[in-house]
Amino acid sequence: xxxxxxxxxxxxxxxxxxxxLQQTFxxxxxxxxxxxxxxxxxxxxxFVWQSADLIVTSLHVVDGSSQIIVDYVEPRVSxxxxxxxxxxxxxxxxxxxxxxxxxxxxxxxxxxxTIEDEIHALGYPLNTPEINSFSFKQRYGGRRLxxxxxxxxxxxxxxxxxxxxxxxxxxLGSESLLPGLSGAPIFDSKGVVVAIGNGGLEEGAxxxxxxxxxxxxxxxxxxxxxxxxxxxxxxELFAAELEAQMGQEVxxxxxxxxxxxxxxxxxxxxxxDDQLGLNQLANAFAMFNPLAFQxxxxxxxxxxxxxxxxxxxxxxxxxGEPWQVTLPFSQAGLPIWMYVMLxxxxxxxxxxxxxxxxxxxxxxxxxxxxxxxxxxxxxxTPFQRFDGLVVNRKAWVGMTxxxxxxxxxxxLALRNLTFLGAIGVRQDAPAQLMQYCISYNWQPPQxxxxxxxxxxxxxxxLGLQLSGFSL
Numbered sequence: 001x002x003x004x005x006x007x008x009x010x011x012x013x014x015x016x017x018x019x020x021l022q023q024t025f026x027x028x029x030x031x032x033x034x035x036x037x038x039x040x041x042x043x044x045x046x047f048v049w050q051s052a053d054l055i056v057t058s059l060h061v062v063d064g065s066s067q068i069i070v071d072y073v074e075p076r077v078s079x080x081x082x083x084x085x086x087x088x089x090x091x092x093x094x095x096x097x098x099x100x101x102x103x104x105x106x107x108x109x110x111x112x113x114t115i116e117d118e119i120h121a122l123g124y125p126l127n128t129p130e131i132n133s134f135s136f137k138q139r140y141g142g143r144r145l146x147x148x149x150x151x152x153x154x155x156x157x158x159x160x161x162x163x164x165x166x167x168x169x170x171x172l173g174s175e176s177l178l179p180g181l182s183g184a185p186i187f188d189s190k191g192v193v194v195a196i197g198n199g200g201l202e203e204g205a206x207x208x209x210x211x212x213x214x215x216x217x218x219x220x221x222x223x224x225x226x227x228x229x230x231x232x233x234x235x236e237l238f239a240a241e242l243e244a245q246m247g248q249e250v251x252x253x254x255x256x257x258x259x260x261x262x263x264x265x266x267x268x269x270x271x272x273d274d275q276l277g278l279n280q281l282a283n284a285f286a287m288f289n290p291l292a293f294q295x296x297x298x299x300x301x302x303x304x305x306x307x308x309x310x311x312x313x314x315x316x317x318x319x320g321e322p323w324q325v326t327l328p329f330s331q332a333g334l335p336i337w338m339y340v341m342l343x344x345x346x347x348x349x350x351x352x353x354x355x356x357x358x359x360x361x362x363x364x365x366x367x368x369x370x371x372x373x374x375x376x377x378x379x380x381t382p383f384q385r386f387d388g389l390v391v392n393r394k395a396w397v398g399m400t401x402x403x404x405x406x407x408x409x410x411x412l413a414l415r416n417l418t419f420l421g422a423i424g425v426r427q428d429a430p431a432q433l434m435q436y437c438i439s440y441n442w443q444p445p446q447x448x449x450x451x452x453x454x455x456x457x458x459x460x461x462l463g464l465q466l467s468g469f470s471l
Contacts, residue, residue: 024191025122025133030074031106032122032131035081035095035183037065045123045184045197046070046095049108049217053100056217057183058198059086059093059162063228072101073131086225089164090216091198093228106185108193108214112170115140121197123184125301126258132301134178136186139171145210161231163198169210170195178301179260186211193217250298252317255305255342257298262311266291268466273385277393278465281377285458293459299470303418305342308466310459315340322361322421329456334449335427336456344418351419355412358421362408366425369398369406377409389415389469404428409461415469422467424460429453 035057036043042065046057055070062068068081081095113119121134146154146165157165170186184197195211250257265282269291272278282290294311309315314326325338341358345351363371377395384390391413398406410423428434429450437447 021120021189024187024189025120028106028122028185028187028191029131030072030103032073032185034071034124035061036069036071037062038067038069040065043124043127044180044182047183047185047193048103048105049094049193050105050221052102052105053097054084054105055081055095055097056185056196056220057093057095058196058212059088059091059228060199060231061182062093062095063231065228068095070095070097072103074103075101077101083226083228085220085223086228087216087220087223088162088225088229090167090212090219091163092196092212092216092220094220094223106187106191106193108217109188110215110218111194112213112215113138113188113194117188119186119188119194121181121184121186123181123197125178125180126260126299127180128301134181136172143168143171145169161229163212168213169198170213172209172211178299248315250315250317252319252323254302254344255300255317256302257300257305257307257315257342259296260299262294262296264291265293265295265462268295268297268308272466273389273391273468274383274393274465278462281462281465285462288455288458290458290462293462295463295466300342300418303344303416304470305413305415305418305420306466306468306470307340307342307420307422308463309338310456310463313338322358327456327460329452329459332449332452332456334453334456336424336453336460337426338422338424338460340423341419341421346417348414348417351414351417354419355414355421358412358423359410362423362425366398366406368400368402370400371396371398371408373397374407389413391468393465407457409464411464411467413468418469420467420469422464424457424464426453426457 031048033046033055034043035046035055042061044057044061046055048054049056069078070081071078079097079100081097083093084096085094115138119136122131125132145163145167154165181197182199185193186195186197187193193214195213198210198212248259269278295308296311296313298307299305309325310328312328316324316326318324322339322341325340327336327338329336339362341354343354345354374395374397379392379394382390382392391411393411396408398408405428406425407428408423408425410421413420433450437444437450442451
């Protein structure tokens with residue numbers, strides 16, 4: 001098995017440009033804070049603005065809380081905060097800090113960045129203890145929030161009471177605005193704030209995000225509203241992380257996968273990178289009611305790599321070889337396995353070599369099996385997305401010397417020199433038994449384990465189809 005990655009032109013950033021960006025991050029970093037609420041368990045990001053004792057963050061982060069705490073980077077101190085001003089329609093709040101450290105406020109711009117400008121954010125995604133950086137390109141399209149959300153989402157916005165569906169937003173691409181980046185400063189190459197991280201559509205495994213233009217800070221500073229509205233919020237819409245919902249974390253080397261949520265397939269369908277392929281697979285497994293399948297979504301903070309596995313699966317990192325995933329079906333003794341490789345590389349060639357190593361390693365685990373591609377479920381050529389994602393999905397039929405058959409389905413993806421490989425393998429039931437069980441609607445006793453295996457395989461394959469890199 002070999003992966004043929006399409007090698008495109010790589011944008012080489014000069015050492016001088018990288019050094020300048022590093023200086024910008026170093027300059028902005030002390031002014032970025034973590035905002036958390038002791039009573040409601042929210043944790044997100046904010047930044048110092050106008051004066052050392054004023055902090056901007058998203059309203060939904062602190063709404064409903066009476067115990068707001070702000071954690072500083074330099075010096076490493078924590079301070080209690082009170083609400084100074086509220087701008088409800090733009091989902092912004094200004095906090096007042098008592099005995100605030102003397103931290104330099106960030107400058108802001110009233111001008112929107114152009115579509116070509118790369119913009120950056122610093123913040124605390126997924127309630128991480130340390131600040132992380134992110135870079136974005138804007139998406140082209142409608143500027144108002146209501147232009148970018150479904151009717152169902154609009155209904156939730158109106159029920160929540162904010163932000164205003166007619167609000168102008170900056171649509172973010174390339175990287176997702178991870179939970180915890182609500183209130184984060186989004187700034188240009190000079191460190192000038194052009195937007196405030198706000199939220200995204202979390203109706204799929206891969207989310208779509210936006211920021212509030214920094215011009216709204218003028219209105220925030222002039223607002224006369226000083227009381228929190230007391231809304232319950234809408235968790236699907238916002239990039240605020242609830243500490244109580246923090247999931248498992250798996251770290252190995254530079255890779256740090258965090259379970260960000262658990263959802264069923266019906267909730268994940270909308271943002272797959274290959275809608276047609278996903279729908280075809282779901283239709284093929286329609287007998288198992290796949291829309292009800294539950295999945296855990298793991299995401300790497302730094303790269304946006306997203307792994308979708310059947311709920312309650314356990315990831316087990318292993319040195320020098322692909323990770324093994326213990327599936328929830330393992331307790332039933334079903335012959336079905338999953339393996340994952342996720343590594344950052346130095347070049348497209350190295351990523352391509354990794355894909356070959358991954359498939360070679362899998363083949364060696366089943367060295368009694370000869371594999372042939374199944375063209376029905378394999379891409380003819382790798383799929384390329386506008387943000388640089390290259391992904392290939394392939395299916396394989398395996399035949400042993402004893403006449404037994406196996407089947408495999410894999411996702412191989414590359415973006416920004418990060419390689420993700422994920423594969424599922426199953427031992428097939430004899431073809432005649434399978435046809436017999438389907439004909440009799442799985443009713444005969446000897447069909448129970450065959451049905452369980454088919455159900456588990458459908459569950460696993462649809463997760464593999466959803467795995468990739470967030471937008």
